[in-house]
Amino acid sequence: MSFTIPTDNKALVGAAVAALLVGVFKITFTSLSFFSMIFDLYILPPVNFKKYGAKNGNWAVITGASDGIGKEYALQLAKKGLNIVLVSRTLSKLELLATDIETKYKVSTKIVAFDASTDAPENYESIAKAINGLPVTVLINNVGQSHSIPVSFLETPDKEMHDIITLNNTVTLKVTKVVTPIILETLEKDKKLRGLILSMGSFSGIFPSPLLATYSGSKFFLQGWSAALAGELKPKRIDVELMLSYLVTSAMSKVRRTSLLIPNPKQFVASALRNVGRRVGAQEKYATCTPYFSHAVFHWAIENTVGLSSKVVNSINLNMHTSIRTRALRKAKRIAAAEAEKAAGKQA
Ligand SMILES: NC(=O)c1ccc[n+]([C@@H]2O[C@H](COP(=O)([O-])OP(=O)(O)OC[C@H]3O[C@@H](n4cnc5c(N)ncnc54)[C@H](OP(=O)(O)O)[C@@H]3O)[C@@H](O)[C@H]2O)c1
Structure with missing residues (x-):
């Protein structure tokens, strides 16, 4: 008995x-990407910093090193056995940190203090002078600024807009231009070593964030720049990576309490240094890593469902930032009223 499918039905079949093949491909690809994230998170051992010159007399340069995430990079890289050049704004904070690092971890430190928002040539010259002749192998581009509170683009003060772009982009590029040739010199002298340039990205740089438009755009810029640089420097034995983070407790985020989705700087940096060179939650992005476990799952889930740049993510972000702005303005009003009351009490 022979069985023939009508022509119309052949097209349907x-x-x-x-459709089945596309579905199988999609499911296979998504499953592989999920298991690759789990493998990075829980199976691979921590990255060994010996390849970046730890315990070998080599140096790391860290910007925004006096507080928050940058301070943690300094402490944890010193613990791994790298000497540290601390670059930031407040000299007194840098001096205290340098003493703390030298006492605790028996490594050397150097301090460079300036206000990076000026973008003055002397700033970059002072870094060049501090690292001249040092075997630098690591650069952590951490300095950054966000909006003081969520604000519409049109209401963003010009100085805030200018400082965000200067600190997050211009300074990062110019510091990298000063430090990378020194890293290349170090690698030329010691063929066993690798270099590392790690820059701090943000979830605002993977999904557009209304009411943080300038900050969001500046971090999107870093994503493209860092991945392009990674391609250029890979053949020269320098690993370039953008570290992505959702909220971390710090002065900048103004979040004080940790939660499942919000680590403190110590927890975040431990995950970042453990996973350098891997993608973890950023499976689809070259030379990019979302290292903290809950951020990784969050990133992966959005990427593989509604999509990072989707309308739904954009409007959730808008609602969240509108509510943060309302609360911040209410708080500022309360503080101003309390201060006015105090001043009136003093006068009476
Ligand atoms: N915290 C988060 O939720 C979060 C999330 C994603 C990405 N990030 C990124 O992580 C990086 C660090 O953020 P953070 O939260 O650790 O910030 P933070 O606690 O506010 O620390 C910022 C650091 O940068 C320095 N700095 C600020 N303005 C400066 C200037 N004009 N000149 C020189 N140094 C300056 C500060 O120096 P002083 O000590 O003198 O103030 C401090 O050392 C940023 O690139 C940020 O975009 C943060």
């Missing part, structure tokens, strides 16, 4: 088989 063809379409169904094609």
Whole structure:
């Protein structure tokens, strides 16, 4: 007995088989990406910093090193056995940190203090002078600024807009231009070593964030720049990576309490240094890593469902930032009223 499929049905069957194949491909690809994230998170051992010159007399340069995430990079890289050049704004904070690092971890430190928002040539010259002749192998581009509170683009003060772009982009590029040739010199002298340039990205740089438009755009810029640089420097034995983070407790985020989704700087940096060179939650992005476990799952889930740049993510962000702005303005009003009351009490 022979069985023939009518021509119309043949087309239908063809379409169904094609849809099935696409579905199988999508499920296989998504599963592989999920298991690759789990492998990075829980199975691979921590990255060994010996390849970046730890315990070998080599140096790391860290910007924004006096507080928050940058301070943690300094402490944890010193613990791994790298000497540290601390670059930031407040000299007194840098001096205290340098003493703390030298006492605790028996490594050397140097301090460079300036206000990076000026973008003055002397700033970059002072870094060049401090690292001249040092075997530098690591650069952590951490300095950054966000909006003081969520604000519409049109209401963003010009100085805030200018400082965000200067600190997050211009300074990062110019410091990298000063430090990278020194890293290349170090690698030229010691062929066993690798270099590392790690820059701090943000979830605002993977999904557009209304009411943080300038900050969001500046971090998107870093994503493109860092991945392009990674391609250029890979053949020269320098690993370039953008570290992505959702909220971390710090002066900048103004979040004080940790939670499942919000680590403190110590927890975040431990995950970042453990995973250098891997993607963890950023499976689809070259030379990019979302290292903290809950951020990784969050990133992966959005990427593989509604999409990072989707309308739904954009409007959730808008609602969240509108509510943060309302609360911040209410708080500022309360503080101003309390201060006015205090001043009136003093006068009476
Ligand atoms: N915290 C978060 O939730 C979060 C999330 C994603 C990405 N990030 C990124 O992580 C990086 C660090 O953020 P953070 O939260 O650790 O910030 P933070 O606690 O506010 O620390 C910022 C550091 O940068 C320095 N700095 C600020 N303005 C400066 C200037 N004009 N000149 C020189 N140094 C300056 C500060 O120096 P002083 O000590 O003198 O103030 C401090 O050392 C940023 O790139 C940020 O975008 C943070």
